[in-house]
Amino acid sequence: MSDAPARPQRFAAPRGTNDILPEDWPYWKYVRDTAERVCEQFGYRRIETPIFEHAGVFLRTSGEGTDIVEKEVYLFEDRGGDRLALRPEGTANVMRAYVEHGLGSAPQPVRLYYIGQNFRYDRPQAGRYRQHTQLGIEAVGDGHPLVDAEVINLLLSFYRELGLTGYSLKINTIGDPACRPRYIEVLRDYYRPLLGRVCPDCRIRFDKNPLRLLDCKEEQCQPIIAGAPRMHDYLCDACREHFAKLQAYLSLLKIGFSIDERLVRGLDYYTRTVFEVHPKEEGAQSAMGSGGRYDGLIELLGGPPTPGIGFGTGFERLILNLKRQEVPVPPTPPPDVYIAHIGDEAIALALEVAEAVRGAGCGAILGSAGRSLKAHLRQASARDARFAAIIGQNEAAAREVTLRDMRDHTERRLTLGDVAQVVAHKAATA
Secondary structure, X not given: OOOOOOOOOOOOOOOOOOOOXXXXXXXXXXXHHHHHHHHHHOOOEXXXXXXXXXXXXXXXXXXXXXXXXXXXXXXXXXXXXXXXXXXXXXXXXXXXXXXXXXXXXXXXXXXXXXXXXXXXXXXXXXXXXXXXXXXXXXXEOOOOHHHHHHHHHHHHXXXXXXXXXXXEEEEEEOOOOOOHHHHHHHHHHHHHHHHHHOOHHHHXXXXXXXXXHHHOOOHHHHHHHHOOOOHHHHOOHHHHHHHHHHHHHHHHOOOOOXXXXXXXXXXXXXXEEEEEEEOOOXXXXXXXXXXXXOOOHHHHXXXXXXXXXXXXXXXXXXXHHHHHXXXXXXXXXXXXXXXXXXXXXXXXXXXXXXHHHHHOOOOEXXXXXXXXXXXXXXXXXXXXXOEEEEEOHHHHHHOEEEEEEOOXXXXXXXXXXXXXXXXXXXXXXX
């Protein structure tokens, strides 16, 4: 038997999660910065909620038979015995905050946006992960279709500002509690004799979430969906008028769209308007962004009847499409100065130089101890630093710095105070 110690276990990121490495961070920063700018241009304000909530916030609002409740939510019990859930989507917990903090007394609609991570136990695929980052917006307290058009316009403006092209908008109406029950009854009557021909998931949906029958992607269900009754034939006058006005407002905004009567969304709290935006690339994974109206959601959380509408769009899928379309993004700016110090005597002055440069609002990288000047300059070049601040024994004794311009390789000897001033001036005029 060998006495050699066991090799330590080597870990990898859990399935369905990703590390964001430095070379990918410019995409994430670009999407985040653009999202914040566009949301604020439309008058939306930032809100943050916990990444876990009491499980009922999601289980009560998502609807029995939805994928979130049946398959996807991460549930756990904490040490105090509370049943909690990692956030699978953003709307329900923002509505919980709206009720809890009395935002109904603020001027309506309350316009909110958030950027955060959601968690769903789902089959990972390109652009779709078990942990994903999402921009979400909610406009709460106004049921007019003009707000629906504003929300859709915000989403498309965001994509346009990112530089994405070729996407298509699909819209639909799924009625409301006044007209949808009658349609559900008719839809079940149609499906009942056909249950032996549908997929296992649709047999479950028939009882628990019948609208999702229209959203099934299984090949065996497509002919049955094609012959299903149309929701639009059963709309009440109010829902029909709401949808007609939405289309008129989108046309005024010169926003192209198509009506997809199979578009129903996956959560039970949606009413009337639903929409999705799809990329043009063949085989692209599902929608880039989607949303809809949820006029009954706040009542499920103990609040008064309050209309609302919002959307969610995932960063991972957006970045996938930015790369596919080769949209240029601003790179991470290189450091202004790399500080090359040679010998122990130079370390104290190197630390002072780094602090002075950073204090002037510029970036400085402190080189590693024990390297030769040649090795330091290779590092400065590899990091694309504008300047190398060289401190050797002579410079340390005189409390001066040799500042090398890494572009034209000119050098000059400067005092500590002059180094920060010269670097700051060059950075401001670059």
